[in-house]
Amino acid sequence: MWRTLALASAFFPGLFALCIRLLRWAAPGWSLKDRILLSGRLVSTVQATMATVSGIMVVLNCKDVVYDRHWLAVEYVWVLVPYMTYDIYVMYLCHWHKSRERGVAEKKHSLPSVRSFLLQERLMVTHHLFILVVLTPVTQLKMQDTLLHKVNGILILVTFFLCRILLFPFMYAAYARQVGIPVYMVPFRIPLHCNIANASLIAPQLYWFRLICRKAVRLYGSSPADKSR
Ligand SMILES: *[C@@H]1O[C@H](CO)[C@@H](O)[C@H](O)[C@H]1NC(C)=O
Numbered sequence: 198m199w200r201t202l203a204l205a206s207a208f209f210p211g212l213f214a215l216c217i218r219l220l221r222w223a224a225p226g227w228s229l230k231d232r233i234l235l236s237g238r239l240v241s242t243v244q245a246t247m248a249t250v251s252g253i254m255v256v257l258n259c260k261d262v263v264y265d266r267h268w269l270a271v272e273y274v275w276v277l278v279p280y281m282t283y284d285i286y287v288m289y290l291c292h293w294h295k296s297r298e299r300g301v302a303e304k305k306h307s308l309p310s311v312r313s314f315l316l317q318e319r320l321m322v323t324h325h326l327f328i329l330v331v332l333t334p335v336t337q338l339k340m341q342d343t344l345l346h347k348v349n350g351i352l353i354l355v356t357f358f359l360c361r362i363l364l365f366p367f368m369y370a371a372y373a374r375q376v377g378i379p380v381y382m383v384p385f386r387i388p389l390h391c392n393i394a395n396a397s398l399i400a401p402q403l404y405w406f407r408l409i410c411r412k413a414v415r416l417y418g419s420s421p422a423d424k425s426r
Contacts, residue, residue, distance in 0.1 A: 220232040251273050255269055263375070369384070
């Protein structure tokens with residue numbers, strides 16, 4: 198636990214700093230803000246990949262869906278804690294650099310600037326994690342109409358649906374299969390607090406999924422002429 202915690206605490210900020218440096222070398226024309234934004238996204242991608250691989254390994258190795266404990270599932274928490282802490286700071290940095298670009302920034306790391314960040318945190322978290330991060334990385338480069346951007350959008354829609362929404366029916370089905378009851382009986386067989394916890398977990402996912410779908414409709418629904426208007 199402590200070793201994982203220490204390793205992850207060094208890994209994510211270290212990777213972030215490395216990305217910033219590499220980008221300064223690879224794309225000297227970019228502003229610091231753009232380098233921070235892209236580096237943050239690259240680190241998020243690395244974390245997402247690690248989490249996905251761990252998740253697949255856990256699913257493949259656990260037979261008893263109620264009592265099996267995979268060491269990776271427990272250990273990964275100690276990767277997530279430093280990552281989340283780091284990510285909130287990067288979100289603050291992005292927020293600050295964007296405010297400065299709009300000419301409304303408070304002094305960096307000052308109390309008012311942190312307050313302004315926290316006031317917008319809800320919006321930031323939603324945006325940052327699910328739309329800004331994934332659906333619009335290429336928008337800045339004015340590439341909304343490229344095929345790559347559209348394919349990326351479709352991939353996000355599909356993976357989000359598979360991994361964040363279908364995960365819940367999958368859990369219920371796994372339980373039903375193990376206990377030998379039909380799926381629709383599961384909500385009545387497991388403790389009420391599990392149903393409540395699952396419902397409160399899936400609710401924000403559905404909300405984000407709706408946002409992503411709306412964005413996709415706008416992206417694919419309008420002709421180029423609409424966009425320039
Ligand atoms: C969600 O439901 C599953 C059963 O399908 C249960 O094992 C799990 O503990 C629930 N999640 C939470 C956070 O309670």
